[in-house]
Amino acid sequence: MTGKEINIARDYTPLPGGRYVKYGPYSGEDFRDRILAPALRANDSVKISLDGTRTLMSSFLEEAFGGLIRVSGFSYDELQKKLTVEATAPRYSVYLKMIEQNMVEAAAEAAGKKNNQVA
Amino acid sequence: MSEFWSAALGALLGFSTGVATEWWKSGREDLRDLCKGFCEVVSEAAQAGADFWLAPAGGSNAELLLIRVKGYQTRLDGYVTILDGRLDDEALDEIGAALAALFHELTGGDPNDPTRQSSAHQALAVYIAASEVFVAIRRASYSRMSFKQRVMRYCTRSWVNQTHTMKLPPKRPFERT
Numbered sequence: 367m368t369g370k371e372i373n374i375a376r377d378y379t380p381l382p383g384g385r386y387v388k389y390g391p392y393s394g395e396d397f398r399d400r401i402l403a404p405a406l407r408a409n410d411s412v413k414i415s416l417d418g419t420r421t422l423m424s425s426f427l428e429e430a431f432g433g434l435i436r437v438s439g440f441s442y443d444e445l446q447k448k449l450t451v452e453a454t455a456p457r458y459s460v461y462l463k464m465i466e467q468n469m470v471e472a473a474a475e476a477a478g479k480k481n482n483q484v485a
Numbered sequence: 486m487s488e489f490w491s492a493a494l495g496a497l498l499g500f501s502t503g504v505a506t507e508w509w510k511s512g513r514e515d516l517r518d519l520c521k522g523f524c525e526v527v528s529e530a531a532q533a534g535a536d537f538w539l540a541p542a543g544g545s546n547a548e549l550l551l552i553r554v555k556g557y558q559t560r561l562d563g564y565v566t567i568l569d570g571r572l573d574d575e576a577l578d579e580i581g582a583a584l585a586a587l588f589h590e591l592t593g594g595d596p597n598d599p600t601r602q603s604s605a606h607q608a609l610a611v612y613i614a615a616s617e618v619f620v621a622i623r624r625a626s627y628s629r630m631s632f633k634q635r636v637m638r639y640c641t642r643s644w645v646n647q648t649h650t651m652k653l654p655p656k657r658p659f660e661r662t
Contacts, residue, residue, distance in 0.1 A: 383597065384592075384595070384596055384597035385594075385595055385596075385597065386595070386597075386598075389595065389597035389598055389599065390597050393597075420559065421555045421558055421559050423555070423592035423593075423596065424588050424589045424591070424592045424593035425592055425593055425594060425595060425596055425597070428589075428593060442653065445653060446652070446653040446654075446655055449652075449653070450650060450651070450652055451650070451651040452648050452649060452650040452651065453648070453649050454648050454649070455566065456565055456566045456569035456570075456649070457562035457563065457565050457566045458562075458649060459565060459569070459577075459581055459649045460562070460565055460581050460584045460585050460588065461585075461588075462649055462650070462651035463581050463582060463585045463651075464585045464588060464589065465651055466651050466653065466654075467585065469653060470653070470654075
């Protein structure tokens with residue numbers, strides 16, 4: 367059993383950017399491709415901490431976490447087992463809701479595509 | 486002597502009732518003031534968000550407007566922190582869900598796209614999401630916790646930040662069976 371803890375502010379940046387690498391530094395795409403997805407592939411459990419980040423844009427979160435299913439090819443079940451996102455300050459509770467919503471929507475989208483292909 | 490004690494007891498009862506009433510009233514007024522301030526910031530954030538989405542990327546002030554939007558988002562985060570522990574979980578959840586939708590409209594999509602065009606649709610979506618937050622705050626401003634619940638919550642609340650965790654729900658309701 368291997369586990370990894372990543373604090374976005376400490377291990378990446380306290381000021382995350384937008385969605386894509388091409389639109390600026392510290393994007394959701396960059397965080398997902400360089401840090402999050404490799405950690406999930408190499409470990410049995412990954413804990414992400416939001417503490418210390420200043421402002422998290424919705425586009426960053428959607429690309430980083432929703433993109434795990436939409437782009438990086440992780441399944442919902444796999445992420446359900448491996449991934450935990452947490453924060454101690456109450457101000458991050460809204461962002462935790464957003465992350466969950468992003469991942470559920472990405473999984474629904476993926477399931478819809480799969481069903482359409484089967485049909 | 487007995488008259489003295491009954492007068493003292495009456496005074497003590499009157500004093501205690503007065504203190505309890507004032508404590509309750511000040512708590513209620515404080516919560517209403519907080520909710521009023523929260524609504525004002527939501528309104529300003531919606532205005533800033535609409536201005537941002539109506540200004541095409543590459544315009545002179547687009548970057549400044551995005552920074553303003555982020556600034557408002559941080560102020561709204563602050564209100565969530567203040568209200569945590571003041572409202573019941575149901576009201577907090579309702580506000581949290583409405584705020585998540587507002588944040589999604591404010592900084593979702595591609596706000597950093599240098600070829601982004603102005604979008605009246607997105608600006609309208611910001612106002613619609615903001616109106617949902619107003620409704621959630623308005624509902625919450627009349628605290629639904631009973632006096633006993635409030636006292637218990639005050640006595641049992643942790644003064645150290647608790648860990649909030651997101652773990653995906655095991656059931657996948659969206660999958661076709």
